[in-house]
Amino acid sequence: MGQVDEKVKMAVDLLEQSNYTVAFTGPGIFAESDFPREDHPEESLWKMVDPDEFTIHRYKEDPESFYEEGAPYFSMLYRLEPNNVHRVLAELEKRGLLKAVITQNIDGLHRKAGSKKVLKLHGTIRSATCTHCERKINIEDIIGDRDIEDVSFPLLCPGCGKPLKPDVVLPGEPLPPAYYKARDEGRQADLMFVIGPETRFEQDLELPGECKNIVVIASEAAPFDRGARVVINEKPGKVMSLLLKELDRRK
Missing domain, CATH: 3.30.1600.10 (SIR2/SIRT2 'Small Domain')
Structure with missing residues (x-):
C-alpha cells in the first residue's frame, strides 16, 4: 500500500466522522482541465x-x-471542461457528504459538473x-x-x-458577498478539503484558517500544510478519484 493510498484512507476517515465538510478549491485543480x-x-x-x-x-x-x-x-x-476534481466534489455533495464548495476559480466548472452550493470568491466568466x-x-x-x-x-x-x-472580481474592487459567506462556511465546518490553492490572494488564505481540521491536496507544498491533519502532495484529480473509490469500497 503506497503512502498516497494510506493518506487517502486517513482523509476518508475524517470525512466519515465529519458533520459539516466544505471544500476550498484553487487554480491547481483547473490546471488538470487545462491545455x-x-x-x-x-x-x-x-x-x-x-x-x-x-x-x-x-x-x-x-x-x-x-x-x-x-x-x-x-x-x-x-x-475548459470539468475534470475528476469537479466531478467527485459534485458527487460528494449529492451523497450529502459535502455542504459547499468555496472556489478561487472563475471558470464556472463546479456548476457545470453539478455542484449546487458554490461560493465564488473571484466571480465568474x-x-x-x-x-x-x-x-x-x-x-x-x-x-x-x-x-x-x-x-x-x-x-x-x-x-x-x-x-x-x-x-x-477585479483588483481594485471590494470583496464580494461570497467571501463573507465563505468565511461563515469555514467557521461552521469541522472539516475542510483544501485542493489546489492559489496563494497570491492574501484574503483567501485566511479562509482555511477558520476550520480546525484541514486536508490539503495539492501537487506542490502549500502554506496550510503545517497545520493540516492530512497533506497529500499529488495531482488533485488522481487523489479525488482514489478518495471516491475508497468511499465506495466501504459501503
Whole structure:
C-alpha cells in the first residue's frame, strides 16, 4: 500500500466522522482541465495570467484594451471542461457528504459538473454586467451556438450597446458577498478539503484558517500544510478519484 493510498484512507476517515465538510478549491485543480499554449507547452494557463494586469481601473479607462489583451484567456477558460476534481466534489455533495464548495476559480466548472452550493470568491466568466445600464447577461446567451473563437470582443450589452464587464472580481474592487459567506462556511465546518490553492490572494488564505481540521491536496507544498491533519502532495484529480473509490469500497 503506497503512502498516497494510506493518506487517502486517513482523509476518508475524517470525512466519515465529519458533520459539516466544505471544500476550498484553487487554480491547481483547473490546471488538470487545462491545455498548454503552443509556444510554451510547459506553462499552464493559470500560471500565465497576472491578475494585476486586469484591474477595475484599467477596465473603466479602456475596456477595449482590457478585452483585447484578456480575450485569449477568456476564450481558453470558457472552453475548459470539468475534470475528476469537479466531478467527485459534485458527487460528494449529492451523497450529502459535502455542504459547499468555496472556489478561487472563475471558470464556472463546479456548476457545470453539478455542484449546487458554490461560493465564488473571484466571480465568474460565465456571466457579465453592463456598467452603463446595469443589465445582467448570461454569456452563453450572447455566444449562442457560435464557437468562442468566432465571438468578437469586447462583448456588448444587447440593451444599450456598451461594453459588458465580466462578473469577475477585479483588483481594485471590494470583496464580494461570497467571501463573507465563505468565511461563515469555514467557521461552521469541522472539516475542510483544501485542493489546489492559489496563494497570491492574501484574503483567501485566511479562509482555511477558520476550520480546525484541514486536508490539503495539492501537487506542490502549500502554506496550510503545517497545520493540516492530512497533506497529500499529488495531482488533485488522481487523489479525488482514489478518495471516491475508497468511499465506495466501504459501503
